[in-house]
Amino acid sequence: MATLAPGAAPLTAEARERRFFFIMACAMAATIVAGFSLNIAMGRSSFAAPPVVHGHGVIFMGWLALYLAQAFTIASGRRALHIRLGKVAYVWIPLMVLAGGIIMLRSARVHGGPPFFALNEFLISNLALLVCFAGLALWSLRIRRHSGWHRRLMLVAVAVLTGPGLGRLLPMPLMIPYGWTASFLATLIFPAIAMMADRRRHGRVHPAYWWGTGIYAGTFVISMLLAFSPLGYAITERIVAGTPGAERPMHAFLPPGFTM
Template identity: 50%
Template structure:
């Protein structure tokens, strides 16, 4: 999962589709989210090397880190929608909804994993599902999402689900059963998508979009219309 995230964002930088010329809030968002990837990998390394004390100490840093991720991720999403800069392969309303909803699901799964930290099998699998829920932006940069309109979001979700599915299959192959943590984690991820789809096609979702974009450039963009493709040159 860490390699997927690095590959996705590195590809965009290498192809000249992204740069470091973004506002400070975007850089803060990037540092915090990539910091979580480093934290997650480090935690797994500590467990593998039996460094349980370091693992526990770093885990409490992660609690604060998750709060920063939810706040910054939501702020950046709102700023993009208000500026009329939602990715052109997503309807602006759906983009406004699925990013915060995904972050809430990530925080919920992480909180459950921390709550069950003394139950190692639950703890590890719920953290894994939470991490999988962050893969959407990276996978979107590796997949031909413009060619998948109007199902770009759904296609990204299917690709993301490969990771928890692989974990459940590995469980079955080694233990002859699938640990219930996988079912809870997968159910949370599916619920995230169902809530996103429901809100994106509801009066409440349209009202939220109007309130968020009021007085901004985003208010001039139809919430369920796809923005024009950027110039190819």
């Protein structure tokens, strides 16, 4: 797909753009897989987890597979298959919100979530960003006939999901108490690369990136303001009340005896 046979016509601008989005899809998927794989390799997580955790993993990895398939089918000219697969996303995205919400609440209650993040930001900002992903992805699907908007909004939506992968690759213990913000800022590298590619190819950045990235950044800021407000603290405390998660400090911390 990326190499032309001798004597073949050069790729059209549309074909080059489709190839770019396929490469970006691969890069984002690889980032997420690498983060979770590193966790397993270092013994921070294992396959000996309850079924609900495995179900969450299957649903989210299934989305990555669907996104890669969609990027590949359109880049390789299989438009009819691309359209048929796209209908699956209407069901898969709400399923992701449900599964993600369940696993976040479970994590907060069972062990207080990752200690390198404040419990309130892990719960409230995390849930808000998951909803942001769903909103951007569904918006992208609703305007799929406008391919420029469709593919760019979906790229920003999937960039939101790279946060957990990047959070497992970054040295979070060294970033306390700014680890959550650092992981958010790291995800912006994907929209930034895409914006630079737009400017190079078209001389300007497509408005879909400004809207998508603006909504994403705005959601993050608002969710953090809420998380660290009296209301945010009260919501968090109520959710974990009477569970093991309530025993950890609200703020980010290094567990006793932790080593890098």
